[in-house]
Amino acid sequence: MVKAWGSSTHSITDQDIPVINLILITINIIMSKKAFAVIAGVGSGTGSSLARRFAKEYPIALLARNPESYEPLVQEINNGGGKAIGISTDASDEESIKSAFKTIAEKYDNAPCAAAIYNASGGFVRKPFLETKIEDLEKGWGVTVYEHEPSRNWQWPY
Secondary structure: OOEOOOOOOOOOOOOOHHHHHHHHHHHHHHHHEEEEEEEEEOOOOOOHHHHHHHHOOEEEEEEOOOOHHHHHHHHHHHHHOOOOEEEEEOOOOHHHHHHHHHHHHHOOOOEEEEEEOOOOOOOOOOOOHHHOOHHHHHHHHHHHEEEEEEEEOOOOOO
């Protein structure tokens, strides 16, 4: 007899064994796949800091438009004993995001996603305030706010 929640009991029979084995196998498969983290928008600041921190616990996927933004960091993490991949991705383009997640699924064997961080931005305006034009501000808002829309629908697996 096996005592379950409360005071009820259930006898495990030979018919229960295949189901229990299937549950244990499924749990083992799920637990054996190490979850990964994905960070969209990796540059020299916040994205890199987040990547270094998450790489201590998880394999990570770094997404940026230009390989120059993620390649040194991928090399640093991999050389330091972590696991990282970089994927050229336009975070404002849903097809680009889908393609990136397909690549991640292949590289990380359909492992679960522990965290997805959207850190993409449109750059900084480096002008005195009174010389700043609306077009300067719109560029930053375009990526940081408006282009964030496709990432709201991130789903795993993609």
